Amino acid sequence: MVLALLWFAFLLLFNSSALVDSLNGEGFTLLSFKQSIIEDPEGALINWNYTDENPCSWNGITCREDRVVSLSIPKKRLVGLLDPVLGSLTALRHVNLRNNKLYGSLPVKIFEAQGLQSLVLYGNSLYGSIPPEIGQLRYLQTLDLSQNFLNGSIPTSLLQCKRLRTLGLSENYLTGSLPDGFGTSLIALEKLNLSFNGLNGSIPSDMGNLSSLQGTVDLSHNHFTGPIPENLGKLPEKVYIDLSHNNLSGSIPQNGALVNRGPTAFVGNTGLCGPPLKIPCSPDASSPSSFPYIPTNYLPLAPDSAAGKSGKARGLSKRAIIAIVASDMVAICLIGLLFSYCYWRVCACGKDKDADDANFMKSWKRRKECLCFRKDESETMSENVEQCDLVPLDMQVGFDLDELLKASAFVLGKSGIGIVYKVVLEDGLTLAVRRLGEGGSQRFKEFQTEVEAIGKLRHLNIVTLRAYYWSIDEKLLIYDYIPNGNLSTALHGKAGMISFTPLSWPIRLRIMKGIAKGLAYLHEFSPKKYVHGDLKPTNILLGQNMEPHISDFGLGRLANIAGGSPTLQSNRMTSEKPYQQQNASSEVASVSPTMNSASCYQAPEAPKSVKPSQKWDVYSYGVILLEMISGRPPVVQVGTTEMDLVGWIQLCIEEKKPLWDVVDPFFARESDKEEEMVGVLKIALACVQTNPEKRPSMRHVCDALYRLTSSVG
Structure with a gap:
């Protein structure tokens, strides 16, 4: 047997x-x-x-x-x-x-x-x-x-x-x-x-x-x-x-x-x-001019063109002067009537200014009809005062203003920089529309320059600005809609959430890399080597496959130009609620009510500086890395005192606490990733150096992250 x-x-x-x-x-x-x-x-x-x-x-x-x-x-x-x-x-x-x-x-x-x-x-x-x-x-x-x-x-x-x-x-x-x-x-x-x-x-x-x-x-x-x-x-x-x-x-x-x-x-x-640009080239003195009428080839004036046949200038008759004065009076009266009519139209629509946010599209349509002139109604209106049309920034924009007005709109969130709506067009296309403040009617050209520069940015990890709308009464920014909320909610959940599953380490690592890649593009490969200046988890949105998209870039300046909104510096001190969730009134995480969580992402030198620096973004990114590694909010309760996350991590290192006391407890099941976690922690600590000169560039951060994962993987 x-x-x-x-x-x-x-x-x-x-x-x-x-x-x-x-x-x-x-x-x-x-x-x-x-x-x-x-x-x-x-x-x-x-x-x-x-x-x-x-x-x-x-x-x-x-x-x-x-x-x-x-x-x-x-x-x-x-x-x-x-x-x-x-x-x-x-x-x-x-x-x-x-x-x-x-x-x-x-x-x-x-x-x-x-x-x-x-x-x-x-x-x-x-x-x-x-x-x-x-x-x-x-x-x-x-x-x-x-x-x-x-x-x-x-x-x-x-x-x-x-x-x-x-x-x-x-x-x-x-x-x-x-x-x-x-x-x-x-x-x-x-x-x-x-x-x-x-x-x-x-x-x-x-x-x-x-x-x-x-x-x-x-x-x-x-x-x-x-x-x-x-x-x-x-x-x-x-x-x-x-x-x-x-x-x-x-x-x-x-x-x-x-x-x-x-x-x-x-x-x-x-x-x-030269053509097709509207910038003329400096003419070469050695070459003949291409313009037919320059001072050297003007024809001399004929004697009769400047004087009468008798050689004496002829004055205006009394009858001609009376006719000119009368016509001027008529013109002034007509202009007064026109302005009275316009004022009546604006006042008649004033009720809609306080319309319910949820009915924004309908109220905006009524206000647009009141405030916007067609070209045949007022050909002389300056474009610096009124545009009243949707301006596409991308050849792929396949919708117009009328389609936007007919769309269903839902409030996603509110902040000091306006309200954000989820807008669903009749063909099913979903957009995010941010409504900025009123005023700033004389700064259209400045707004146009800024918004068109932002509209040229194209990167997988940056939310795309597709179009904008400008009028005296409304300023709108139309973005791609990103469906999976923001990073803050993904890390901490939100109040009232029945079940919450923390992000796995591979997904967090993918998000870290994507944010780094988007910032590196802004800093080194965008047309003007931009600075974000207000990076935090609430403006990192997550796509269909949890890929990160950096949002709100340039928003502080645009809101300031649009009139009445806080400047970028004050925006950084205001915690914005996540606008990619339906329940926009819910809080992101249970952080301290006394310490401002938004200020924790701000570089130490930022309040003393006038001009934003790329090193600010590096610091903010480092805080976000620490938040993703530890799973803790930006303000940590230690006994009866509160500490910002950077200070808490540094305290843990000084006290030589083990790694598993610092990282998210959810990672206990992923102990094989310990080497990666330590590597990311080192990168994060380099980013949050107090001295901005000691912080790495985002390009170096990118390289370090990818070298880390390749050597470990």
């Missing part, structure tokens, strides 16, 4: 070994890639296992003659390293892992798969430089590394990829100039997007040789300098060349593809002049 059992066990072991050995080498290679993935929330790799003969039936795998030629797993929220083992798949032709959460550097060994024709890693969290070994991919046709953390320069070796048709490197941290010979080497290019980087130097004159380009050639939001090369006009005329927001200078060439382009292709370059 014992022998029979031993024999059965031997057979079972033998068969199991046979099953394991049945998988071919490429299958084992892919399983190594699977092991580098630490999160697979959608089960994209669930059928990748050892029991198959080969991987050709696995999700995302395509084979030809039993050899793996394609790995395509986009938008599956995979979290992990990009394993270099993929380079050993010698028949591999296509890799598409876009819109996942892969981190780490681009492994050199992946370029050993020299038959690669497409490498699409768009929308991940890869960092480091692009290895020069990329030049080994002589058959590469598509390279899309957009929306990552890549830095360094574009390697010259990329020019060896002469079959390249699509090159996407936008929204990274790339610097340096374009390699010499860019336009003569990559002549097969059809799509080119280098926007939102830190590229500098001049635009290569040979780029006009890229005759296969199609659609939009996007070089915007970089630091390119010098003149626009005339050779760029040799590109196909259907190509739209976006050169906005660089440091280009000189006149805009008027030839080929550069002719008949709107000003948006060139805005943000203070040194550019």
Whole structure:
């Protein structure tokens, strides 16, 4: 009997070994890639296992003659390293892992798969430089590394990829100039997007040789300098060349593809002049003027044009003077009647000024009808006083003012900077509309400049401002609606919440990285290197997949221009209730009623400073990190006294308390993440240094976070 059992066990072991050995080498290679993935929330790799003969039936795998030629797993929220083992798949032709959460550097060994024709890693969290070994991919046709953390320069070796048709490197941290010979080497290019980087130097004159380009050639939001090369006009005329927001200078060439382009292709370059911009170029003294009437070519006045035939000036007759006076009196009376009528219309609508906030859209429509003039009613009204129209800031805005007026609106929250509404249009599109104060009618141009600059910011981790409305009576800002509330509520819950599940450590870490990435963009890669100045958990909104979106950027200044609202400095001292929750009147967390929680995010030097600094944002971000690590509100009760969170953490360190007394008790079940938590705690403490000069930049914080998770993961 014992022998029979031993024999059965031997057979079972033998068969199991046979099953394991049945998988071919490429299958084992892919399983190594699977092991580098630490999160697979959608089960994209669930059928990748050892029991198959080969991987050709696995999700995302395509084979030809039993050899793996394609790995395509986009938008599956995979979290992990990009394993270099993929380079050993010698028949591999296509890799598409876009819109996942892969981190780490681009492994050199992946370029050993020299038959690669497409490498699409768009929308991940890869960092480091692009290895020069990329030049080994002589058959590469598509390279899309957009929306990552890549830095360094574009390697010259990329020019060896002469079959390249699509090159996407936008929204990274790339610097340096374009390699010499860019336009003569990559002549097969059809799509080119280098926007939102830190590229500098001049635009290569040979780029006009890229005759296969199609659609939009996007070089915007970089630091390119010098003149626009005339050779760029040799590109196909259907190509739209976006050169906005660089440091280009000189006149805009008027030839080929550069002719008949709107000003948006060139805005943000203070040194550019000439059409289509409304900035005239300084005329060259050595060249003839292009204007037909300058002082030197005016015709002399004819004698009769200045005097009568007798050579004496003729005065006005008494009858003419009486007629002029009478007509002036009539005109004054008409103007008085017009103003009386307008005043009556405004007063008749005054009742609506105190309309219920919940009925805002209806009351706003009535007030708009009262206060706004059509052009045929008052052609002379200055645009500085009244606009009365919805101004889109994005080509994707597909709604107008009438649709907004017909929409359903719900109050989401109130603060010292106005009321925020959730607005649902008839087609189901949901928006967030912030209603600013009244007044400021003479500052429209100033408001317009500010709001249009903010509207140009485009980043995955910053709430997008889509449109605005300005009138004497109303100022509105229309944003994307972010559905999952704000970070404060996600961390602490809110009063009256029956059940509350704290955020897991991986989700918190993802939020930390996203906030850092958004701030780094504002500080270093936005057109004006902005400062947020009022960062706190209530204005970090969470999207569908809990990705963070920084909101309320520039809001203090806009509210101040709009009239009657607090300045940015006072706003920082006012705790705003979360506006992305239906019950906007609920408190965010049980913090001390005596210590102002909003002031805890404020850098120590801020009250003494006039001009906001990027180091303010770094400090605020550090406090938010501490709040996310500890799970505690910004004001901590210690016995009978109160401390701000930074002081409490420093006290815990001085008393040498164990890590698990500091971190959120919910993390007790995630003890394997201790090394990551300690690393994040160190980054947070660096951010909240009292001396602003000792705080790191947000770009360095980003790099540190990604290095930490890659080394631990």
